[in-house]
Amino acid sequence: MPILPASHTGRLDLKRRLPPFVLGFLSLALQIVLLREFFVHFQGNEMTYGLLLASWLFWGGLGSLLAHRLKVSSGRLSNLFCLVLILSPACLAGLRLSRLALGILPTELTGPSAMSAFALALTLLVSFPLGLLFVSAVRARGGDAAFVYSMESLGAAAGGLAVHFLLVPHLSNWQVAGLVGLAAWTAVFFFGSGKPHVWLRAGAALAPVLLFFGDAPTQRLFWKPLALVATRDTPYGKLQVVGAGSEVTLYVNAVPVFSSGDAAEAEEAVHFALLQRPRPENVLLLGGGAGGGIEEALKHPGGILDYVELDPEIIRLSERILPPEKTAVFLNPRVSIHYRDGRAYLAETPKRYDAILLNLPEPSTAQLNRYYTLEFFQSAARRLAPDGVLSFRIPSSEIYISPARARYLASLRSTLSAVFPETAVVPGTSNIFLASRAPLSLDAEALSREGERRGLRTTYVRRELLEDRLNPMRVEFLRRSIDAEPARINTDLVPLCYYYANTMWAAHFSGPESRLLEFLSRAPRGPLVGLPLILGLLVFLFLRLRASRRTALLAPLALLGFSGIAVEVFVVLRFQTLYGAAYGSVALLLAFFMAGLGIGSRLSRSPIRASRKGLLLCQAALTAFPGLAVLFLPFRAPKIVLFLALFLYGAAGGAFFVQANRLTILKEKDHGTGYGLDLLGSFLGAAAVSTVFLPLAGLMPTALLLLGLNLIAFLFLSSLPERSSSRTALSRP
Amino acid sequence: MKRRTFFQTAAGAGLALGTNAAPLLTHLDAFSDPGRLSHVEARHYVKLPDREIECRLCPRNCRLGDKERGYCGVRENVGGVYHTLVYAKVCALNNDPIEKKPFFHFLPGTSALSLATAGCNVNCKFCQNWEISQVRPEQVRNIDLPPRDAADLALRHRSPSIAYTYSEPVVFFEYMMDTAAVSRSRGLRNVVVTGGYINPEPLAELLRAVDAVKVDLKGFNEKFYAEYVRGRLGPVLEAIKLIARSRTWLEIVYLVIPGLNDDRDEIRRMSRWLVREAGPDVPLHFSRFHPMYLMKNLPSTPLSTLESARSVALSEGLRYVYIGNVPGHEAENTVCPSCGRVVIRRVGFQVKDNELQSGRCRFCRHPIPGVWT
Structure with missing residues (x-):
């Protein structure tokens, strides 16, 4: 297993720290840009976010899990970075221009099935290689998944803040992707280990340029046969002015707000x-x-x-x-x-x-x-x-x-x-x-x-x-x-x-999804929350009785992913309802969460022995959050409490991730397993919690569901026999 | 059924009934419970071997095996016999001003008992009534309204006509034909609001039974029909020619959608064709598009585009060209082509002044074509 020598780039140790940090930064920045573009393209809502996020997490998880089979090594790190940079404009252009190939009108309503297909196809391009990249970065660090996870989370926190507060107010979505791509390219080129293939390097350098200058022409193409008169990306959305005949219509996130000559709505x-x-x-x-x-x-x-x-x-x-x-x-x-x-x-x-x-x-x-x-x-x-x-x-x-x-x-x-x-x-x-x-x-x-x-x-x-x-x-x-x-x-x-x-x-579409939504809208709240709880109980029972200790210790990582994304959505929704529009604050909230993840996983990397007790302690902390939410939901929590709650939850999650990995990752092929499970759990959470549980059942039953599932996980972990674990390469500082 | 029960039923069905509430309320007992789908044998189909059938009602000519439904979703092959599933199964019922259809040269200032069943034989991306036209009949709540009861309702409602409208009346052809026959025998008129996607033989039959047809001409090129309507223009033009040559009154609506079917040359070609095939007196309504259904985020039609289309049509020789969905616009009025005076002044769905006398301009005695009494 290749282990990098100590720093060659000064006290900051950039060669060691930068790749996972850039990975996190790039990953979250591209995710935000794609979410914003996807939202606009499909005149979306949080369900749209949920669909895209779920697809993103699905491919990322699958990438991590399959990395071993695809023989992803540390030597491919720079190549993979370049591949992500090259594919990101393809992903964004595919989203914007696909309607021309599919014969869809600008702003034409698209159904849930078509939207899911789009989400899966587009995120495959970027998120799958990002999943591979994670494993490659772990291998470049001699198998230290905890370190990579920690740096990646901190990079993501920084990426979220930079995009929302520094870039989005001044640049279009594509330009943001271009600039972030350029920064990532520079970092990889100067500080990355191993030189990427020359064509990949050139392609990755060209991609940001395409994004920077291709934005306006592709927007005009998107709106044909109508004429795009003006466009602005603001922190609140994409504003576009479209001309038809002698009148203009202002669109916010592709939804018409007004037409200059039509007073009916006003x-x-x-x-x-x-x-x-x-x-x-x-x-x-x-x-x-x-x-x-x-x-x-x-x-x-x-x-x-x-x-x-x-x-x-x-x-x-x-x-x-x-x-x-x-x-x-x-x-x-x-x-x-x-x-x-x-x-x-x-x-x-x-x-x-x-x-x-x-x-x-x-x-x-x-x-x-x-x-x-x-x-x-x-x-x-x-x-x-x-x-x-x-x-x-x-x-x-x-x-x-x-x-x-x-x-x-x-x-x-x-x-x-x-x-x-x-x-x-x-x-x-x-x-x-x-x-x-x-x-x-x-x-x-x-x-x-x-x-x-x-x-x-x-x-x-x-x-x-x-x-x-x-x-x-x-x-x-x-x-x-x-x-x-x-x-x-x-x-x-x-x-x-x-x-x-x-x-x-x-209901505009005749597919089964409209009947499913209609059916769920009539479903009573009890079974809606009770069934997943029973399902969770059965899964953990099965694992307890049949699974190996290693599998049993890894399984809660999927729940961690599920709960993590659910808690994020939960807190953001609560913050919005209590304190109004929280666009900037959403970025800040998520940054607190990611920073918590980073710091929690970093602290948990101390060279002491990983133990089941440590894992239990983390799980107890993860269970406490929905418990406290149940108790305090009816009250108006001060802003700082919500920020701190997300930070602490993130820290507990990060520590849990590292502990579970240290207890289970013994072979090279396991490097992506924990991360993959975490992301697949997040995929489920994004798909189900934000789209069905929160709107239909509400915040309190969702908190109860999370409490129940995490309690089951706690009981499950505490029922596992204690066995000392060996220190692995993972725990090497 | 008790009146209260009907209200609950009809309210559940989402029906909205229009003006002159009192007579309607007193005769609501005529309705029966919302029931299952109908199984009345359809007309205009041929039986084929192996219990297959071919529907000959509309140009799709759907060829169907046992238990299959046509494109419209409301006609089904049941063991080699073709059934209509929506006979007397009404899902939308109103009493509308006839100007709302719109008919401007047919009994102005009157109301029409307007009804529809589920289903349509095209799939316009801009459909105004997609919640009933783009679904199967079991997906909407229906009430039973047999032909005789429909006629009763119109009479008691003091509506001189029944309008088959909202979705696509061609798909409930049998119900429309029977209702038209019953209501005509009782002195009522019948008007049809259709996309005109119907085969010549059933259309000829229909024209003998009804008094007026409004055709939605959705564009004037096959590409538009293929992409946005999921149909063909050719059969619609054939239908318009057939109606124009019959004794049934014809009006045309052209919904102008910005960027899609508002090209001046296309409108010029369409106007020329209308003058040639339907005559200069056929009323043509350019309607303003309001975003709907899958196109709910497109801009509505600029007024200048509508006015430009109208001036093109007038310059090509059409005499009665209106602008619709722009209340208060002067192009809502009927102007005598001889003396240039306004003979019918309208605002929205209301007729404010009617200066016609025996179908002639009161000022210059020029005959204005239409069905006025």
Whole structure:
């Protein structure tokens, strides 16, 4: 087994430390870029993230497990680095341009099956060689998997922070990948062991250049037959302005936010609510202002308007692309623009409003779902005047309400009703939800008369259309359609509507996945959580009775991966619901987790004997986290607690990883086994927890599930007979 | 069934009923429970050896073995006998202004009892009603509405016509034909809103039974039909020619989708073809595309594109060219081609003024083609 000589590159010992650090840095940076691009390409949500992450982890795990069979040696380290750098533009270009080959329109909806196929195909290109790279790096370190794991985790922590805070605010996704690739190439070239093949070296040097300069042309190609007018990557997403004829449409993450010539959505978002009260003096508009929301609200005489927008770039870009008469509203003295998270604004403002107009997309992501929960509605109710009105709109169908849609609408309505005594839903291709403590009206004549009294000049919300739309029978049948389905309340801890919205998305496609989502949406919560628990129990029982000691000690690594990813998602979701938009904070949270992993595994590498007791201690710490989550979930945890919790969980996980590896890795072929199992467990966690358990069962049952599984693992480990282990090459410092 | 029970049933089925609630509410007992799929023998098919059949209803001419369904998903070969599964199985029911279909030259200002079953024989990526058209009948909740009851409902609802619409009426051909026959015998008119993807023989039969047909012409090149509609343009054009030569009133809708079918030359060719094959008096509606179904993230159609399309069609000699889905636009009005005065003024789905007298312009007596009474 080749063991590297001690440092030749000075006190920092770069030759030893850099490859695994670069591996972690590159791996997480590429993962973030691919996630962002994938998210945009498929107009995604956390389920999309889950799918891509799961595929990424799957191939990484498989790469590690198969490395021995593929005869990956330490000498291939530099070649593998170059291969990853060459394949990363192929992966990104494949994602962006595949629609041309497949005859798919830009932004055309893609079903879960096709999306999974894409995710698997694309991540194979990059993640599989990264998995091989890990094993190669371990072998370059003489089999010291713990060291590589530790440095890789620290590299990942640094990569996450650098990408989010230094690169994304200034560069496009492709440029970020290009720059990171260039840095990795430099590191490998100057500090890596062994010279890569000349063609690989040249290819790897060319790849970042392609990424840097290929971004804009490929984006234009992507949008054909429409014309891409402008594009920006901001920390909040990808903004793209697309021209069609004389009008422009602004897309955020490939979802249209507004078209310059179409006022339908803005009119609906504003007027149904503002016409409810004779003099709406103080109005709060959350989102969609640049798309006409402000303009429509200002048509109502008098009063002031607070407009909350998360991404300042949306306003800046709008000022560039819209005619001056449309953007003049931003400077109107009646308007105050606040650049921040709407939920955080609402929680902190002392003002009281006559109307709060929620003008955001439907709750198709967990991030957006925060604006449709019981807690948000309660927060809105506190800031509303006694007869104030809250409104939002949800895409729907005018002629037919399917049971799945009815369930979704019913959940929204019952959540509103839990806070407001009066609710009303406007029928149509969009359903406008209205809520108040005072009576509401869906009388077409009364609303039309009020609109005419105020001299509103509107295209869609007008007498001639309202009479058909607000026909009492339509209103009544919509109400009864909604009533026909059982309603569950959407909360921060059980973000149901996010799942229902995804069921509606899956219903666009006739594959089995839409039926599965539909089936699960009806499933009771008990079995949803109970079955995996029983399954986990059976697996550990089987292992206890049949498996070798080595296998038994490695198996919990899969659970570590599963729990690790679940805990990450869990904390991020909780952080978002408590503290508003957490884009930067998400990176920071994950960096704390990775840093914990790195430091935990580093500390656990001390040359003392690895023991089952040490493993048990780590498992106890891993079990404590969901236990504490169960206890403290109902309370508002301070930010620092969440950061520390992730760090400590990461540290316990890192220590566990090293202990398990030290107890089991005796042969060269085992170098990738632990890492592979960890990633495969993470794959399962990403696929199941973020997409099904958290939205359907909620945070508390998911914490209980994690607690149960980890308790079983603890009992399992403590039931194994104690046997001293020999120090292996792994423990060599 | 008690009225309350019906409400629960119909609400579960997601049905929405439109205007004039009172008469409807008092006669809802006519409905029966939502039931199983129908097994009424279909028309327009041929039996083949080995219990195979070939459907001859639409240009797909599906050849099916036992227990197989056609492309539409609502017609099934049961032991060598072809069945329609959606006879009287209604999943969407409204009372809509006829302008909403849109028909602008057919009984303006009236309502039409509008109904649909599940299923469609094409698969447009921009379908407005995909939740009923792109599914099988067992995936939606249906109520039984036999032809006689449909006619009853329309009469009690004071709707002078029944519209077969929303999904694709061709796939519920048998139900449509029987309902049209019953309702015509009771003084009602029948209108069909279709993609026009139907074989000549059943179409000829249909034209004898109904009073007006609106064809959605989705584009004017075969590539567009193949890629975005999953059908062929040729049979649709043949259908339009056949309807234009019949005594049944014809209107055409062209949904303009930015970047996909808004090319001025294509619209010019389409307009010329219409003038030649259907005559200059056929009303043509350029409708604004609102993002839907698989294309829900495309931009909606710019107004200037619609106006440009309209000016091309007018310049090619079509006399009645409208813009749809843009309420309040002047191109919603019917203008007398002789004196240039507005003879029917519309906003949205409402007729504000009707200056026609016996089908003629009140100002210059020029005849305006259509079915006005």
